[in-house]
Amino acid sequence: MSLLNYTLRIADSSLILAQRISGWCSKGPTLEEDIALSNIALDLFGQANGFLEYASKLDGNKTPDQLAFNRNEREFFNLQITEQENGNFADTIVRQFFFSTYSFLFYTELSKSTDETLAALAVKSLKEVKYHLQHSKSWMLRLGDGTEESKQKTQTALQYFWQFTGELFEMDEVDMEMSKSGIGVGNSELKTNWDKMVNEVIDQSTLERPVDAYMQTGSKKGLHTEYLGHLLSEMQYLPRAYPNAKW
Amino acid sequence: MQNGNIKYIWELLNTVPDPEIPVISVVELGVIRDVTFTNNSFVISITPTYSGCPAVKAFQDDISSCLSENGIENFELKIVYSPAWTTDWMSQETKDKLMNYGISPPSKIVVCPQCKSDSTTLISQFGSTACKSLYKCVECLEPFEHFKCI
Numbered sequence: 001m002s003l004l005n006y007t008l009r010i011a012d013s014s015l016i017l018a019q020r021i022s023g024w025c026s027k028g029p030t031l032e033e034d035i036a037l038s039n040i041a042l043d044l045f046g047q048a049n050g051f052l053e054y055a056s057k058l059d060g061n062k063t064p065d066q067l068a069f070n071r072n073e074r075e076f077f078n079l080q081i082t083e084q085e086n087g088n089f090a091d092t093i094v095r096q097f098f099f100s101t102y103s104f105l106f107y108t109e110l111s112k113s114t115d116e117t118l119a120a121l122a123v124k125s126l127k128e129v130k131y132h133l134q135h136s137k138s139w140m141l142r143l144g145d146g147t148e149e150s151k152q153k154t155q156t157a158l159q160y161f162w163q164f165t166g167e168l169f170e171m172d173e174v175d176m177e178m179s180k181s182g183i184g185v186g187n188s189e190l191k192t193n194w195d196k197m198v199n200e201v202i203d204q205s206t207l208e209r210p211v212d213a214y215m216q217t218g219s220k221k222g223l224h225t226e227y228l229g230h231l232l233s234e235m236q237y238l239p240r241a242y243p244n245a246k247w
Numbered sequence: 248m249q250n251g252n253i254k255y256i257w258e259l260l261n262t263v264p265d266p267e268i269p270v271i272s273v274v275e276l277g278v279i280r281d282v283t284f285t286n287n288s289f290v291i292s293i294t295p296t297y298s299g300c301p302a303v304k305a306f307q308d309d310i311s312s313c314l315s316e317n318g319i320e321n322f323e324l325k326i327v328y329s330p331a332w333t334t335d336w337m338s339q340e341t342k343d344k345l346m347n348y349g350i351s352p353p354s355k356i357v358v359c360p361q362c363k364s365d366s367t368t369l370i371s372q373f374g375s376t377a378c379k380s381l382y383k384c385v386e387c388l389e390p391f392e393h394f395k396c397i
Binding site: 036038044047049050116121123131134 | 295297300329332333370371372375381395397
């Protein structure tokens with residue numbers, strides 16, 4: 001049960017962020033950027049699919065599609081940062097930068113998992129995440145060290161998304177169990193390395209690291225911000241309105 | 248006998264083009280990891296290039312129809328994730344084909360497929376397909392696609 005739950009958490013974060021970023025498709029600030037964001041969304045959908053296939057096998061009852069389209073809000077375990085709205089371009093980049101830095105470190109550790117499937121999916125995802133990280137990092141530098149307006153918008157975005165970064169390193173009983181058995185990832189080094197990488201880029205971008213204050217929490221228990229419900233209603237509409245519809 | 252058949256399957260697979268880069272086959276792309284014969288059925292192990300690459304579904308369909316058209320009915324396609332696909336598996340011959348087709352092949356030094364200059368600059372890490380990035384040649388000023396190293 002714990003392994004299924006652990007796998008779903010990884011799958012859901014990728015799936016929900018992929019759905020979010022897709023909202024940029026055809027609305028990107030430039031053609032190249034439109035393509036870049038759509039490609040990142042596509043990679044994340046693919047990664048989600050790999051983890052959902054495994055979750056489906058562990059579950060034994062539901063297909064990957066059923067897991068994606070037939071679960072309700074409280075049954076999703078994605079990190080809350082992934083469901084936040086796209087906002088302006090700086091918001092999207094800051095969200096992506098926080099998440100890609102986390103994913104990069106998380107998958108690096110998960111590659112060593114004693115669970116062969118999780119390890120294989122992590123190795124695969126890591127290769128793609130490296131490009132996502134490069135992308136958001138270079139935008140952080142350009143926006144932070146850009147014009148007065150781009151700097152101000154990026155700083156405001158840092159300020160907003162900071163409250164969702166505490167969750168990245170939370171450990172509940174499922175995480176403890178998985179980490180202890182060598183399947184999952186522990187949080188201690190993850191947090192230290194994340195801080196190091198994020199501080200470095202924030203400094204280079206001439207931005208300011210927000211002060212730690214209240215951190216949002218709850219996704220591991222299926223608790224979410226109001227945005228997830230709206231996202232799901234759009235994402236799940238078709239398979240729910242027309243069950244068994246074929247592509 | 249079986250070994251001979253397995254060789255034949257590889258030959259057939261080598262005629263299936265990559266759906267997005269038709270100048271190379273799925274075998275040359277490196278996505279066919281293994282062909283075995285178990286329980287009276289050919290098992291073809293395929294690994295995806297990028298997790299979300301839409302071409303993966305397309306070449307699965309293409310492989311299935313190629314085998315069926317050639318009278319092979321007893322086969323199954325299996326997706327494997329490990330070892331993860333890498334452009335290191337591409338042979339020099341395949342890289343040359345890409346270059347002639349106008350796509351700069353995966354390598355540390357990115358060479359312009361038009362004028363062969365290595366004085367090139369990155370436009371975007373993401374291109375028209377998941378496996379490519381966009382470059383521009385500083386010498387001849389032509390934009391071109393580069394097959395990303397992964």
